[in-house]
Amino acid sequence: MPTRIKICGLTREEDVDSTVSAGADAIGFVFYPPSPRYVSAEQAALLARRLPPFVSAVGLFVNAEAATVRQILAQVPIHLLQFHGDEDDAWCRQFDRPFIKAARVRPGMDLLQYAAAFPSAQGILLDAFVEGYGGGGAVFDWSLIPAGFSRPLILSGGLDAGNVGEAVRRVRPAAVDVSSGVESAKGIKDAAKVRAFIAAVRGAA
Numbered sequence: 001m002p003t004r005i006k007i008c009g010l011t012r013e014e015d016v017d018s019t020v021s022a023g024a025d026a027i028g029f030v031f032y033p034p035s036p037r038y039v040s041a042e043q044a045a046l047l048a049r050r051l052p053p054f055v056s057a058v059g060l061f062v063n064a065e066a067a068t069v070r071q072i073l074a075q076v077p078i079h080l081l082q083f084h085g086d087e088d089d090a091w092c093r094q095f096d097r098p099f100i101k102a103a104r105v106r107p108g109m110d111l112l113q114y115a116a117a118f119p120s121a122q123g124i125l126l127d128a129f130v131e132g133y134g135g136g137g138a139v140f141d142w143s144l145i146p147a148g149f150s151r152p153l154i155l156s157g158g159l160d161a162g163n164v165g166e167a168v169r170r171v172r173p174a175a176v177d178v179s180s181g182v183e184s185a186k187g188i189k190d191a192a193k194v195r196a197f198i199a200a201v202r203g204a205a
């Protein structure tokens with residue numbers, strides 16, 4: 001199964017078009033107001049309308065109010081939810097929508113126990129622990145991933161065209177997710193970097 005590729009934090013129509021043309025499987029919208037990549041529901045709906053069939057829209061939330069998530073789901077055609085904060089399994093599954101749960105990885109963390117606490121998640125996204133919850137461009141030590149990690153794994157945290165090939169070969173994730181590593185400025189995707197990232201993933205598989 002080829003490694004799936006999500007490009008996160010899109011804010012502009014031209015970035016959606018170039019990311020889709022480059023061959024991404026999914027794009028992410030950040031509904032976390034402190035993020036420089038934050039998009040309103042109205043803007044996300046506009047961007048999501050540009051997606052062709054079989055390219056997914058992912059909605060990213062960090063410790064949001066349930067009512068906020070529901071309101072955005074009513075306005076934006078979101079296929080998958082990504083919870084990147086301190087949410088628990090029961091809270092995440094209340095929306096009857098497939099979701100992935102992010103773990104902010106740091107030394108000493110029991111990732112098997114963390115994954116077991118989210119039985120309803122479609123997969124577990126492993127990101128580096130950074131202040132501000134995510135999108136920080138920091139890589140974590142991939143050797144912290146236990147050999148017995150059996151859940152679909154989405155690898156993220158400081159990936160770019162230069163390191164994602166090695167990441168795919170070493171970790172064998174189901175999917176990779178990137179934000180900072182394919183940007184020219186925060187929230188502005190660089191089409192050449194996106195193409196290079198996707199080529200590196202495909203070349204490693």
Ligand SMILES: O=C(O)c1ccccc1N[C@@H]1O[C@H](COP(=O)(O)O)[C@@H](O)[C@H]1O
Pocket residue numbers: 008009028030032035036037060062084125127132133134135136137138156157158159177178179180181
């Ligand atoms: O992208 C953001 O601004 C963001 C904000 C809050 C939580 C998560 C966020 N993005 C996610 O963070 C990881 C790592 O991103 P990066 O490649 O290191 O910049 C990724 O899963 C993004 O989806």
